[in-house]
Amino acid sequence: MATTNTETPVQAVTTAIEARACSVCKGSGKLSGVFYRAMECDSCDAVxxxxxxxxxxxxxxxxxxxxxxxxxxxxxxxxxxxxxARKPNSGTPDTWTLKNNLRLD
Structure with missing residues (x-):
């Protein structure tokens, strides 16, 4: 029987290289500074x-x-x-999902 792999690529890589998330930035590599300005984490070198x-x-x-x-x-x-976004809408118009204005920044 085939099993599904729910592990993300980052989880797979960090397991393979024996790394763990930084306790200071919690794995993001950035810290919230004064006035919401993002700063790089020094304890993990922004990784x-x-x-x-x-x-x-x-x-x-x-x-x-x-x-x-x-x-x-x-x-x-x-x-x-x-x-x-490419799936067709089904049901009545009041339950349709608006799919225009899709931004993938």
Whole structure:
């Protein structure tokens, strides 16, 4: 029987390179500064992940793999939004989902 893989690309990469989410920025790589200005996290060098064993920054190869996985997740998210927007409306007009003005920034 086939199993479905619910692991995201970033989760798969971080498991493979034995990294964990930064406790300061919680995996985003950015911090909220004064007046909502986003600043880069210093504890993980704005990557969002650190070495699980030592808590040190990741090497450049690992950072590149994480960034590639994030781009892949973004592409998958955009494809899912486009597929949802292409489905025909069903039911009555008062239950239709508005699909114009779709922005994929």
């Amino acid at each position: 969002g992940f650190i070495q699980a064993a030592t808590g040190q920054w990741l090497d450049s190869f690992s950072v590149d793999r994480i960034m590639q996985a994030r781009r892949q997740e973004e592409t998958l998210r955009k494809k899912a939004h486009l597929e949802a």
